[in-house]
Amino acid sequence: MAFLVAITLLWAFSFSLIGVYLAGQVDPWFSVLIRVLLAALVFLPFLSFRGASVTTITRLMLIGAIQLGIMYGFYYHAFLYLTVPEVLLFTVMTPLYVTLVNDLLDQRFRINFLLCALVATAGAAAIRYDGIDSGFIRGFFIVQAANLCFATGQVLYKRMASQFELPQHQVFGWFFIGASLVACASFALFGNLEMLPATAQQWVILIYLGVVASGLGFFAWNKGATQVDVGTLAIMNNLLIPAGILVNLLIWNREADLLRLTLGGAIILLALPLNHWLLRRQT
Secondary structure (H helix, E strand, C coil): CHHHHHHHHHHHHHHHHHHHHHCCCCCHHHHHHHHHHHHHHHHHHHCCCCCCCHHHHHHHHHHHHHHHHHHHHHHHHHCCCCCHHHHHHHHHHHHHHHHHHHHHHHCCCCHHHHHHHHHHHHHHHCCCCCCCCCCHHHHHHHHHHHHHHHHHHHHHHHHHHHHCCCCHHHHCHHHHHHHHHHHHHHHHHHCCHHHCCCCHHHHHHHHHHHHHHHHHHHHHHHHHHCCCCHHHHHHHHHHHHHHHHHHHHHHHCCCCCHHHHHHHHHHHHHHHHHHHHHHHHHC
16 A cells, blocks of 8 residues: 555656646657666666566566556657646546456456445546646547556556566566567657657656656556555555646646545545445455
């Protein structure tokens, strides 16, 4: 749980950094490429080429390709059509994707996880913003595609973590290698060489996002995902919304409805004890 809370606070800054300093200024495919390559470099020194089975390596690369490589492709493009608060708001469906993907893999339906995800979603939906532009529909579906990739990766990683032959930090590099393969192919096919970073500030932000937000962040988040139940994991996904909007408001002076932000955050927090209560009843 501590890992998830810490990374929620860390990632709260990432949304605004991308939306304010990179979106529309730096080619999104290049941003994705640099971010995942730097993240991969963080874990290369720990990567063990012996002891991990081919199955583990292949699955980790596939999860990285989905949760990071493909997800980032959608995620960065969403900022071309939506504001930072809108992107955050449209991630409200992530908890539902987490629970539904998990239930799909289990081939059963667990109402307690879905109920908690719905409560968290209701809390996030209470945070509304006006001024949605003509790119609303396109941006909405782009964010949903990113949400589905992020949720699928979390569930798959959580389910296979117990099968690792080595400590997580010794195999997690394969996760970023899988994402890097997707990012390299995407930039080669769709990248715009005329929109490379032009300022030192943009390079510093990309380095921070790659090394800290992605490298350390995704490792800690996925490790935290293995230590909580699926219901708590789904709820923690939506805590990013009020945290990200609050950072955007306080630092970049974006307009926000503080009453709705407070109300939505409170509803999301209420979903946590509800989830634990339902689990106790179930056992």
